[in-house]
Amino acid sequence: xxxxxxxxLALALVVGVAACSGDPEETSSxxxxxxxxxxxxxxxxxxxxxxxxxxxNDxxxxxxxxxxxxxxxxxxxxxxxxxxxxxxxxxxxxxxxxxxxxxxxxxxxxxxISWDGSIGEGTKLQxxxxxxxxxxxxxxxxxxxxxxxxxxxxxxxxYGGTIASDNGSYDDxxxxxxxxxxxxxxxxxxxxxGVSDSGKDKVEIxxxxxxxxxxxxxxxxxxxxxxxxxxxxxxPHGFRATEALDSHIKNVxxxxxGSVTEDEYGKPIWEIEPDSDIANYEQFAKLNVEVxxxxxxxxxxxxxxxxxxVDSPNHYLxxxxxxxxxxxxxxxxxxxxxxxxxxxxxxxxxxxxGTTAGKTQxxxxxNIFRQYGVGVTDTGKDANQLFCGxxxxxxxxxxxxxxxDGAQTTTYEVSIPLSECGKKGETIEGKKGTTIGVSISVNxxxxxxxxxxxxxxxxxxxxxxxxxxxPTIVFD
Numbered sequence: 001x002x003x004x005x006x007x008x009l010a011l012a013l014v015v016g017v018a019a020c021s022g023d024p025e026e027t028s029s030x031x032x033x034x035x036x037x038x039x040x041x042x043x044x045x046x047x048x049x050x051x052x053x054x055x056x057n058d059x060x061x062x063x064x065x066x067x068x069x070x071x072x073x074x075x076x077x078x079x080x081x082x083x084x085x086x087x088x089x090x091x092x093x094x095x096x097x098x099x100x101x102x103x104x105x106x107x108x109x110x111x112x113i114s115w116d117g118s119i120g121e122g123t124k125l126q127x128x129x130x131x132x133x134x135x136x137x138x139x140x141x142x143x144x145x146x147x148x149x150x151x152x153x154x155x156x157x158x159y160g161g162t163i164a165s166d167n168g169s170y171d172d173x174x175x176x177x178x179x180x181x182x183x184x185x186x187x188x189x190x191x192x193x194g195v196s197d198s199g200k201d202k203v204e205i206x207x208x209x210x211x212x213x214x215x216x217x218x219x220x221x222x223x224x225x226x227x228x229x230x231x232x233x234x235x236p237h238g239f240r241a242t243e244a245l246d247s248h249i250k251n252v253x254x255x256x257x258g259s260v261t262e263d264e265y266g267k268p269i270w271e272i273e274p275d276s277d278i279a280n281y282e283q284f285a286k287l288n289v290e291v292x293x294x295x296x297x298x299x300x301x302x303x304x305x306x307x308x309x310v311d312s313p314n315h316y317l318x319x320x321x322x323x324x325x326x327x328x329x330x331x332x333x334x335x336x337x338x339x340x341x342x343x344x345x346x347x348x349x350x351x352x353x354g355t356t357a358g359k360t361q362x363x364x365x366x367n368i369f370r371q372y373g374v375g376v377t378d379t380g381k382d383a384n385q386l387f388c389g390x391x392x393x394x395x396x397x398x399x400x401x402x403x404x405d406g407a408q409t410t411t412y413e414v415s416i417p418l419s420e421c422g423k424k425g426e427t428i429e430g431k432k433g434t435t436i437g438v439s440i441s442v443n444x445x446x447x448x449x450x451x452x453x454x455x456x457x458x459x460x461x462x463x464x465x466x467x468x469x470x471p472t473i474v475f476d
Contacts, residue, residue, distance in 0.1 A: 110349040110466075111154070111238035112137040113212060115228055136214065136221045141239055144168055150215035154239055155205050158341075163203050163211055170200040172215055174222045178234055179209035180242065185282040186233030186457070187241060192226060195219075208277070210241045235457070238349035238468050240341070245270065245278050245456060245471035251432070252298035252305075256415045258402035260307030265296035272442065272453055280458065283451035291315065291453055293442050299475055301430040303397065303415040306333060310442055315410040316403050317375045317383060325373035325385045328445050331412050332387065333372045334460050336363075336437030337422030340470045344368065349468040363467060364388045370421055371461070374412050376401035384414070393420045430475070437470035 116134035139151035142158055144165025150172075155163050163175070174194055178187040187209055193200050195216050205211050214222050225234065247269040254264055262268075272279040272293040284290070296307040308331050315329045326332060338344060348362040363369035370389030376382055384399045399414040418428035421436075428436055439459035443452045454462035460470035 110345075110347060110468075111141060113154075113234055113236055115225060115232060115234045135237075136212070136218065136225075138212075138239075145170060145173060145213060145215075150217040151213075152215065152218055153213045154236065155211040155213070156236075156239060156241055157205065157207060157243060159205060161204060162201065163205060163213060164201045170213060171195075173200065173213045174216065174219070175200050175203050176212040176214065176222065176225060177203060177206065177209065178212070178236075178241070179206045180277065181231070181233075182277055184231045184233050185280045186235060188230060188233060189225060189228060208242050208244070210236050210239070237466055238345065240468055242456060243472070245459075246473075247297070247471065248474045248476045249297045249299055250476055251300055251430075253300040253303075254298055254305035254307070254413070254415070256305070256398045256400050256413050258400040258411055258413050260296055260309055260411050260413055262296075265298055265305075265307055268294040268296050270295040270440075270455070272455075278456050280454045280456060280462075284453070291442055291444055293453070295440055297438065297473065299418075299430055302419075303417055303430070304335065304421075304428075304436075304438070306412075306414050306416070306438070306440070308412045308440060308442070310410045310412070311408060312410065312444070313408050315444070317377045319377040319379050319381060325375045325383060326387065326443055327450055328375065328443065329410075330373055330375035330383075330443045332441045332443060332461050333374065333414070333416070334437065334439040334467075334470050335370050335372070335416060335421050336460075336467060336470055337368050337370075337426070337428050338437070339435040340437040340460070340468055340472055345468050350466055361388075365390075366423055367393065368422060369467060372414070372416065374399050374401065374414050376403055376410065376412070378403075389421075396420055432475055434475040436473050436475075437467070438473045439470040 112135045114135040136152055138154045140153045142155055143153065144163075144167030145151060145153060147168035149168075163170075172195060175192060175197075176189060177191045179190045180186070181188040190206075190209070193203065200213075203211060228234070249269065250266055252265065270278055270293075272295065274281045274284075274292075291310060291312040293308055293310045296309075298305045310331070312329075317325065317328045317330060345363070348368075367390040371387040372395065373385040373387055374383070380403070382399055382401055384395055386395050396417045396419075397415040399412070401410065401412045403410045418430050421428050428434060437460070439455055439461055441452050441454045441459060441461045443450070445451065452462055455469075455471065457469040458466060460467045
């Protein structure tokens with residue numbers, strides 16, 4: 001009897017173990033689905049919080065601003081987590097779909113257009129993306145429509161001469177063409193075709209602008225854009241509309257001594273002045289511009305060399321303000337360790353966003369994006385500051401700046417070690433063919449006022465901090 005009891009007990013254990021094990025793939029799928037659902041729910045909740053925070057009348061309340069930023073960051077992080085978990089379980093996060101209220105499932109968190117300048121700063125930008133009130137997210141860039149899949153597609157100079165596609169039809173699409181308007185310092189709507197119009201596949205892509213193809217499911221947003229005033233700027237986030245600032249630089253070792261000449265650097269890669277289309281003087285009154293600049297750049301195996309000659313009646317820091325360079329007369333420099341057009345920036349083009357949960361400033365955390373400040377005081381003291389990037393990696397270069405009151409110029413010269421830019425083991429290589437991103441801004445300020453000259457579309461530094469707008473630099 002005892003033996004029979006033990007045999008039956010063993011049989012029961014075997015059956016029980018088999019029942020609990022189940023199919024490994026099925027168990028994994030169920031767990032993944034639950035996790036994805038939870039993450040998506042968190043994203044939705046956080047997005048609603050962000051929308052609520054953004055719509056409240058905060059009257060520059062720090063608490064409300066903080067709440068909005070936190071909620072928007074949570075929305076971005078949770079959405080990323082949901083997409084990541086869904087992808088891991090075998091579901092595609094790129095459904096490229098839309099609905100009648102203009103909501104799109106987009107390939108890139110930071111690829112969209114906006115038409116309200118008030119969302120230019122980080123916190124407001126996050127809240128606006130979460131609520132979608134004055135922006136339209138893209139579902140694709142430089143690819144034709146897919147029949148049966150409503151989308152919002154952007155086209156720029158990289159696609160070709162027209163938006164003609166071998167894929168789907170534009171029959172159910174609106175076409176919006178935006179061209180750079182120097183009077184508005186940005187892109188304005190110059191032409192459009194509606195759903196019932198013909199010849200849409202023949203629409204040309206401006207050399208200095210972009211085209212948006214929006215399915216009729218997004219008609220409400222399209223109509224809102226068409227009603228904008230002719231001078232209203234529509235900003236392309238996360239993708240470029242021009243390659244006018246992209247440059248090649250020579251392999252030349254510069255002597256960092258505060259003297260920048262064409263004999264040493266060659267001709268300037270950028271000449272920043274009000275009449276050029278490569279800079280933004282929006283913060284300066286017309287005919288009352290106080291600053292112009294020439295930018296020089298070279299490289300060698302170890303360093304990136306940058307020289308900036310600023311022409312201004314007074315461009316130097318108060319001696320006691322070397323810890324707040326950006327607030328006073330100085331220059332800011334962005335360095336991206338990879339090309340600004342790299343796929344990495346599909347979800348990290350704006351420094352306030354990131355692809356990983358909890359990393360809302362992904363490019364900075366990864367040290368792919370570093371931002372430096374350089375200045376000289378009224379007593380001739382050199383100053384530098386790391387604004388963005390991995391703070392544990394200290395600036396190891398050299399900066400020498402000199403003020404010439406007679407010529408009314410200030411010369412800034414700096415060497416930036418390539419080894420301190422980029423992920424560990426993936427820093428910049430100082431050799432022919434390397435492609436990186438570099439941008440500058442010229443700050444003009446004192447204790448009462450602050451303004452700056454930025455490169456085109458902010459150059460990835462000012463206002464929108466859109467890293468896709470950092471110019472591409474190729475090592476020759």
